[in-house]
Amino acid sequence: MEGDHTKSSGDKSVTAGGADPCDFELHFKSSTGSKFSLPVPDLEEQVGALKSRLAEPSGFAPETMRVIYKGRVLKDSETLRDLQDKYGLESGHTMHLVRGVRPGTAANPNSGTHAAAAPPSTSPAASGVPGADGVTDASAGSVPTGSSFAAGGGTTQTASSAAPPNTAFNMFGQTGTIGWNAAAGTAGTATGGAFGDPDGAGAAAGLNPGGSATMQRLQQQMQQQLLANPGAMQEILNSPLMESMAENPELMRTLMMTNPQIREMINQNPEVGHILNDPAVLRQTMQLMRNPRLMQEMMRTSDRAMANIESMPGGFDALRRLYTDIQGSLDPNAALATGAAAGARPGTPNTNPSSETTSGRVSEAFPLPSTWAAGPQTGAGDSNQHNWMNSELSEEAAIRATRAILDNPELFRLTQEQMVASDTFLLANPMISAMAAMNPQMMQALQDIQFRRHLFTREFFESTLAMQEAQLRFRRAIHNALRQSGL
């Protein structure tokens, strides 16, 4: 052992090293139980680069991946050569892979409450330090509200819950729900926590600022539906699955962290991260969202809320700072695209802070209903048509959300985990529960975690999705035929 070690360090200076690089191979054991091997062509490779190569076989995102070797968690900057010198790394050795959390998302159990509870302006910290100032933080939550109060997930929920009547395999709609719901819940937290009152709470933060055009369209559709069908939201929020989501801040946080802009925002403003991390605030927000009337009102009044803040003494300053501190770090296009108060503000981070002309500007420039402009139009249609459109849209939305989950290995894994862990999830689906009621064996199987573990494979999800898509096409065809034949 000792001899080996000396030999390899000695070889270092002789260029290629003792082992033939072509033969150098490492084995990996992932915490999910999978095992695989990777060749190491270059010992100068850093652990960070290795992680990127490991992302695909492991299914863990490089940022969250932890590589453990000889009892140590490896640092991204270490090279394999370092490991050879320090710990005697040899070809054929095994490393462990674990999914951690993203850097900078501290899980301080106390800080969240503190940040959420602190009324604006009580913080003694010096202002101007991003994240350290109470005012800035408090309004920090509110900016995303104004900018795209899309309630990312909140509305996805609606989407899927509107579907049950005509979706045989609605299970999928609900799957989509998981991801974005949670995200919305968490994002909303920032807002709720900061304002502490429903008016200010607005809707959830802009979860997908400009991320993808598809998601934006999706969000828009979902917003419309939420307004058209407030009860649906409540249904979903009351489901056992959501209950368990609310109890799982870790999952929510991870979901949030899959959004690069939010991640960035939290990195730059740790205090915001704390708000988002506080399970109590999370729950509070969920509760708020359970009341559909309140929720609807909140969403409608979010622009107004922004205007109100502005008219308060010092309010605009708070907003401005918040904008420069937080929104400024987000993609400016995103803010514009989603188009409510903060985004509409022409002031970019270098706006003159003392400008007085902006008082009331939000409400002038963007009258209240602006964000919902599309809503009433949809609602105005023939009511049958409207319903059909709704379910159609919601199904599409659910399908897309599911796709998004399938495309994101980490999100998928979390979703899968959640579904496996919940013995009531499948039963929430009317069709499944009817089947189970008639078939005790199936009922029993559904309650068995092993069964669920085997059931919820990627293949299963994909085939279900395919089925749902086919069904949608099928119904569309019928609908078109009906219309063309004038029936």
Added chain:
Amino acid sequence: MMAGNSSRAALLLTRQLRDLNKSSADGFSAGLVSEDDPFRWAVTILGPPETPFEGGLFRAELVFPTDYPMSPPRMKFLPPIPWHPNVYRNGEVCISILHPPGDDPHGYEMAGERWSPVHTVESILLSVISMLASPNDESPANIDAAKEWREQPEAYRKRVRIIVRQTLEEA
């Protein structure tokens, strides 16, 4: 005599480490704190699946006596320390197989459950992993954790989950 014992122990530990790195046991990873001292090991225990510790990366140090394997090593978790009935608040692990056979300060353990030279680092760490999964609250090292584990399992679980997250941030 002492030197002989010590080098035998060093040899044994070095061999055990090499074997571990070849086969790589599930659930933990082990190396030396410093390459020139085989008596101090750095280990990372992966929180066992389907327990509240799942997903955590618990770092610990094992310190072996020079007369190993006649006497057991001591094991101490490094912060963030697992919240667990059998782990002292300072991280010291209280598990029967790490107690010398003659010495039973708690009077609870059968001689057969205590240290014996047949134990290896692997068997020790596997025992610790199984301890994480199923605490023994007969002789708790952390009385509050034991009480909570018994009486408020949900609160216990939540507290453990917070620590799990912390272990991932330290990394």
